[in-house]
Amino acid sequence: MNDFLLRMKSLLGDEFDEFLKFYNSDDFIKGLRVNTLKCLPEKLCSLLDFELKKTPFCDEGFYIPSDVKSIGNNPLHHAGAFYVQEPSATSAVTMLDVHEGDYVLDLCAAPGGKSTQIGAKLNGTGLLWSNEIVRNRANILLSNIERMGISNAVVSNCRPDELCKRLENRFDRILVDAPCSGEGMFRKNDAEREWSIEHVKSCAARQLLILNSAKDALKNGGYMVYSTCTFSKEENEGVISRFLTENPDFELVDSGVTFGRPTLDYARRIFPMDGGEGHFAAKLHKKGEQYSNYSIPKKNNKIDSKILDFYDSIFIDRPFGENIEVIKDKIIVLPQNYNFDVKGLQILRAGVILGEIVKNRIEPHHSAFTTAKKENCKSAVNFDVNSKEIAAYLHGEEIAVSQDVKGYTAVCVNGITTGFGKASNSRLKNKYPKGLRILR
C-alpha cells in the first residue's frame, strides 16, 4: 500500500474499505450546478436528455449520470445555464452563506466554479471580486464569468498579499479556496503517484500565508471560508488551528450545514462515502461589529450621447446600469458598487464590456449579450437546444433567420442568451467568438 493510502487508512479507520471501493473505481462522482441567473432547475431538468438528481451540498447542485459525455458541448452549457462542477465543490459557498448586497472576495478563483456560484447568489447586487494569481487561469475565469452572465464582477490577476493590502476592510465575505495537495482528485488522475509529505507541508504553509493575507481585506464582523479538495490534516485542520492561534480576533463558527461530517467541532469534511469526491471547508468569523458598505456617490460623468444611443439601440432599459466609462477602445459599464482605487493592480475586467470602438463605429461585445436577458435585447432569435440552427451557430456558421430580423441580434437557446450575430436579408452573420466555437 502506498504512503497516501496508509495515511487514508489511519484517517478513516473502519471506513477505509469503503473509501477503497471508490478509489479503485473508474466512475467518479459527476455533477453540475444550475446557474439561476439564467435558468431555473426545473427548466434545465426539462431540457436535458438525462436525469438530474439533487446533491446535499447546495440547492442548485445535481448529480449527473457517469456515462454522460461531452456535456461541455451542450448548447445550454455554452449559454451559461449550468456549470459542470464536482458536487462537493459546491459546499464551500453554501457555508459562506452569501446574501444579496454583500461585497464578496474570492481570492483563489480560477476556473470559477465557486465564483460563478457566488455571482448567482448575489443576483446582480453587491459586488463579486474574483482574483486568480496565474494569468492564463485568470483568463479562463473571466470567460466563465462572462458565460454565466455576471454583470457585477471584477476579475483580477494579483498576488493575494498585494491585493488584500489594497482592499483592506472592504469585504463582508471572503472565500479562500486554497491551492492544495488535491488528494480528493487522486482517483481521477492518478496524481497520488506524485504524492509526498513534503508537498503536503508546503501546501499547508502556502495556505496559511494566503489566509493571513485574506484577513486584511475582511471587515470586522465579516466571514471567511477556507476550503480545499484534499484530505490531509496538515492542510485543513492544521492550517485552521495555526491560523486561529496566530489570529485571536478570529473564531471558527458553525455554518449550520449537515452534509459531510464535522471536524474541529464546526468545520466539515466530505469523503466519497458522503456523496462527493472530497472537500474540506471551515467558516471563520472576524470578531467585531460589522459596518455597512460605503455609500456610493452617484457619479456625474457626462456620457457621450452616441454611446447612449448605441446602448439603447441594442438593449431595453440599460440592463447593466449607467456607470459607463470608455477605457482605450472599450466602452465598459462598471458595476454600480465599484469604488476602489485600483491603480497598479492587474484588473482584467470590471463589469460588462458594452462595445468596442472600431474605426469610429461602435461594435457590440459578446459579453454584453451573454449577460443581458432575452427580454432586454431589442432583437433576439430563439432556438431549441436540439435544433440544427443552434448547432450551426456554435460551430461559427451563418444561419437563416426571418426577413424581419435586422441588425445586432441576440442568439438564444430556449430563451437563454448565448451570443449574438448581425442580421440582414434573412441571414445572421455569426459573431460567436472564434475561441468558444465547437470544432467539427
Ligand SMILES: C[S@@+](CC[C@H](N)C(=O)[O-])C[C@H]1O[C@@H](n2cnc3c(N)ncnc32)[C@H](O)[C@@H]1O
Ligand atoms: C483549488 S483552485 C481554485 C478553484 C476555484 N475556486 C473554483 O472553484 O473553480 C486554487 C487556485 O489557487 C491558485 N493559486 C496557486 N498558487 C497560489 C498562491 N500562491 N496564491 C493564491 N492562489 C494561488 C491556483 O492557480 C488555482 O487556480
